[in-house]
Amino acid sequence: MTMNFRNRWTMVLASASATIMTSHTIAQAPAPAKPGVTVTPFIAAPVVAVPVTEAPKPVPVLPAGSTAASGWNVPPKWSDVESTGQYASVRGRETNILVEDSGQSWRGLRNGPLTFYGGIILLVIPIMLLTFFAIKGPFRLHEKLSGRLIERFNSAERMVHWTMAFSFLALALTGIVILFGKHILLPIIGASAFSWITIIGKNIHNFVGPLFLFSIVAFFFLYVKDNLLSGRDFEWLSKFGGLLSGNHVPSGRFNGGEKMWFWLSIVVFGLAVSISGMLLLFPNWNTSRELMAQSNLIHAGLGTLFMALSLGHIYIGTIGTEGALKGMKEGYVDETWAKEHHALWLEEVKSGKRNAKTAGVHQPAAGDD
Amino acid sequence: MARMKFICDAERCIECNGCVTACKSEHEVPWGVNRRRLVTVNDGKPGERSISVACMHCTDAPCMAVCPVDCFYKTEEGVVLHDKDLCIGCGYCFYACPFGAPQCPQAGAFGLRGKMDKCTFCAGGPEEDHSVAEIKKYGRNRLAEGKLPACAEMCSTKALLGGDGEVIQSIYKQRVKRRGKGEEVWGWAMAYNRKSAKPEVKV
Numbered sequence: 001m002t003m004n005f006r007n008r009w010t011m012v013l014a015s016a017s018a019t020i021m022t023s024h025t026i027a028q029a030p031a032p033a034k035p036g037v038t039v040t041p042f043i044a045a046p047v048v049a050v051p052v053t054e055a056p057k058p059v060p061v062l063p064a065g066s067t068a069a070s071g072w073n074v075p076p077k078w079s080d081v082e083s084t085g086q087y088a089s090v091r092g093r094e095t096n097i098l099v100e101d102s103g104q105s106w107r108g109l110r111n112g113p114l115t116f117y118g119g120i121i122l123l124v125i126p127i128m129l130l131t132f133f134a135i136k137g138p139f140r141l142h143e144k145l146s147g148r149l150i151e152r153f154n155s156a157e158r159m160v161h162w163t164m165a166f167s168f169l170a171l172a173l174t175g176i177v178i179l180f181g182k183h184i185l186l187p188i189i190g191a192s193a194f195s196w197i198t199i200i201g202k203n204i205h206n207f208v209g210p211l212f213l214f215s216i217v218a219f220f221f222l223y224v225k226d227n228l229l230s231g232r233d234f235e236w237l238s239k240f241g242g243l244l245s246g247n248h249v250p251s252g253r254f255n256g257g258e259k260m261w262f263w264l265s266i267v268v269f270g271l272a273v274s275i276s277g278m279l280l281l282f283p284n285w286n287t288s289r290e291l292m293a294q295s296n297l298i299h300a301g302l303g304t305l306f307m308a309l310s311l312g313h314i315y316i317g318t319i320g321t322e323g324a325l326k327g328m329k330e331g332y333v334d335e336t337w338a339k340e341h342h343a344l345w346l347e348e349v350k351s352g353k354r355n356a357k358t359a360g361v362h363q364p365a366a367g368d369d
Numbered sequence: 370m371a372r373m374k375f376i377c378d379a380e381r382c383i384e385c386n387g388c389v390t391a392c393k394s395e396h397e398v399p400w401g402v403n404r405r406r407l408v409t410v411n412d413g414k415p416g417e418r419s420i421s422v423a424c425m426h427c428t429d430a431p432c433m434a435v436c437p438v439d440c441f442y443k444t445e446e447g448v449v450l451h452d453k454d455l456c457i458g459c460g461y462c463f464y465a466c467p468f469g470a471p472q473c474p475q476a477g478a479f480g481l482r483g484k485m486d487k488c489t490f491c492a493g494g495p496e497e498d499h500s501v502a503e504i505k506k507y508g509r510n511r512l513a514e515g516k517l518p519a520c521a522e523m524c525s526t527k528a529l530l531g532g533d534g535e536v537i538q539s540i541y542k543q544r545v546k547r548r549g550k551g552e553e554v555w556g557w558a559m560a561y562n563r564k565s566a567k568p569e570v571k572v
Contacts, residue, residue: 074550075380075416075418075550075551076410076411076416076418078555082410086408086409086410086411086412087408087410087412088406088407089384089386089389089406089407090389092403093476094469095469096408097408098408098410098422098468099467099468099556101467103431103464103465104431104467106435107434107465178437178459181438182437186438191438191439191452192455194438195438195454195455195456195457198437199457199458206479206480206481280480281480282478283473283477284476289469292464293464293465
């Protein structure tokens with residue numbers, strides 16, 4: 001029979017405190033084929049090794065006239081052996097596996113829900129944001145500009161932010177081409193032009209990716225201090241930043257929404273997308289197909305959510321809030337803006353608790369470094 | 370029109386690697402790529418069997434479904450081929466294929482994999498038949514010459530059968546009937562459909 005001895009003899013032991021096996025009983029007990037045989041806990045009796053005979057496997061019935069030797073040289077059950085490592089004379093990664101099933105589920109999820117719902121999210125979010133903009137318009141300042149400028153982001157913070165922002169845009173656009181381009185762009189521009197765009201896009205994606213990872217790490221260390229959560233942030237979040245009531249909930253340098261963006265998107269999504277991306281980026285690490293397929297799901301799935309959330313961030317940071325983009329572009333914000341959006345931060349700056357450069361409106365932001 | 374399929378008869382395969390060698394020499398396959406390979410299950414134990422694996426030219430081909438640039442196409446004979454000029458070397462076909470057929474000549478850092486290569490059922494590629502470009506990229510186009518795949522032609526025990534699915538299945542049926550075992554046509558359930566996995570043998 002083809003079965004090994006493991007199944008035929010199951011070692012049945014008494015409870016752990018039971019008598020230690022004597023060499024006598026071992027000699028009587030049939031030796032297991034391999035060490036580390038499954039040990040099944042059994043009822044209390046202090047009897048040690050009892051051979052349990054398995055019900056004999058039915059011998060394959062051969063048709064009349066068959067020349068096959070009954071019960072011996074029978075073919076294996078393919079479903080049992082094809083996914084496990086076997087012997088292959090051709091060397092290489094996973095050449096010894098007959099069938100790798102995981103690709104099928106990857107295909108189903110990637111081509112199915114990931115493409116479908118991911119596409120819907122990426123279409124619906126911008127429509128929602130633009131509708132909001134059309135109805136409510138941007139958040140404007142209530143008071144006049146004071147003309148006094150306060151430094152909100154120093155040059156290192158801005159450089160890292162924009163490195164991250166532009167590398168993110170490059171990755172997002174090329175990623176969209178790889179996941180959705182076949183459905184949108186290919187029918188319009190044809191196979192040849194689309195292939196060129198995707199080859200260039202793939203290489204941009206692959207070489208910009210590590211830059212994005214570095215910018216995430218640098219960003220984290222530069223911004224984490226002011227993004228630590230406090231009770232105030234939950235109040236901010238519960239009131240939705242005062243969006244509905246129209247009254248700003250006073251906040252420090254970063255408000256609850258900004259902190260959520262920091263922790264959820266930059267830290268969680270950013271790291272998940274980066275790590276899964278690294279696994280895909282280096283096929284020379286001998287990564288298995290299964291791991292690469294799983295990484296691809298995480299990468300594309302969270303990447304799509306990251307893109308959707310970033311649309312919200314981009315909206316609030318550009319057209320959605322008067323004066324916000326200027327803060328990240330030039331580093332300085334007007335005192336009125338600071339008072340209306342980050343009152344507690346302004347207090348800290350004014351009371352001298354926090355060092356921040358100030359400037360008059362007519363002075364260019366020279367020497368800001 | 371005939372539907373081209375492969376059968377590897379595990380009861381006959383002697384793991385001589387003739388098919389692997391035939392394929393490599395016929396097509397001058399890129400280094401590091403083996404369009405066909407042999408897997409031996411239960412090696413050295415009773416019930417040992419060898420299977421020669423390559424692209425099975427699936428009906429619903431996963432490689433084709435996941436390709437981000439749609440570089441795959443299917444001939445009238447059901448042979449799954451691809452256009453190396455369009456291939457971007459992303460490796461998705463390689464994740465998706467259950468048989469490990471699509472392979473990239475490189476596995477370099479930053480996802481540099483080169484153009485994917487796989488078994489063509491000796492049917493070349495999208496270029497003009499027997500053109501230099503076709504031979505360089507995909508190897509010889511034996512089907513256009515009226516010949517069957519080199520691996521199956523070369524098989525010393527005729528374990529590997531390649532050709533019209535109905536013809537090779539009827540040959541296989543006769544064998545199963547005569548020897549009374551090994552009735553499962555390996556890989557067919559996955560590549561074509563569940564029913565075709567076991568030819569109905571009336572004894």
